Every structure is written in C-alpha cells, then in structure tokens.
Amino acid sequence: MAEGDPIRIIPHRGVDDNWGSLEVWFADGRASARFYWDNLVSRRLSPNTLTREQAIEKATALARAEMDKLDNPGPERAESNRAPADELAELREKIRELEAREKFLRQGFIDGSFDPQGVEFVVTVETKINERLTTARCVSRSTSRCGSRS
DSSP, X not given: OOTTOSEEEEEEEOTTSSEEEEEEXXXXXXXXXXXXXXXXXXXXXXXXXXXXXXHHHHHHHHHHHHHHHHHSOOHHHHGGGSOHHHHHHHHHHHHHHXXXXXXXXXXXXHTTOSOSBOSSOBOOOOOOOOOOOXXXXXXXXXXXXXXXXX
C-alpha cells in the first residue's frame, strides 16, 4: 500500500527476523490494529501471538474489509443516488412507522405491561403536572355574548 492510502499495513520486525508485528494503520485517526507474530514456538506464550503467516492473513483481511467499507458505503449513503422526492417520501413513511412503534412501546411502559429493565437501558416513567394559565378572549362580534363594550 502506498503513501497516502487511507489504510496501510506497516511491518515492524525484531532484530533476528523471527518476531515482529504488523500494524494496520488508518488515516482517519482511528487507533491502529496490531497483529504480533513470533516464529519460535518456545516464545509464543501469549494467546495473541501468531505465526508470521497468520499475522499477514489477519492484517490483510482487516485492511481489505475496511477498504471495502470505504469503497462500498452502507445503505445510508447509497440511498443518496435515489431521486430526492422518492427518498423524502420513503423517509417520511419510515418516520410514521417509527412514531407508531414508539407510541405503542411508550404506552406499554406507562401502563406497566412492559418490563422497564433492558439489557442496555432502563426506562423510567415520570408523571409531571403542568399548570398553565390561559386567558379567555371574546371572539364573538355580538356585544351581548362578550359583555358590554364601552
């Protein structure tokens, strides 16, 4: 991989060429992934240490997978090729479906039919009372309905 590529594999070798690592480097600032290898079985005590061939395979597979993600963006980017009117109509339909699902789930939590404890989140139901003062206005043209006018 050449200089300036968004993803590079950088080899790091030991003094005797029997051990080292392969660094998968990302130009976008993500943390690099390292694959450590050692060809001497007697020194391969860590479960993360691979043979040189295994490290090359894993580093290459990771770099290819990440490059494929860059070359073939997911559906959220691919939909931008659609006509804007069609995309907007589809988005509005999805919003309606999500709002209906939210209403159903919300009501289930309020009436106690759903367990508020999830794997990642907990739902808390709070009751709030809002007090509002509204002023009445006379909207009738007849003075008999709204009181006398001076």
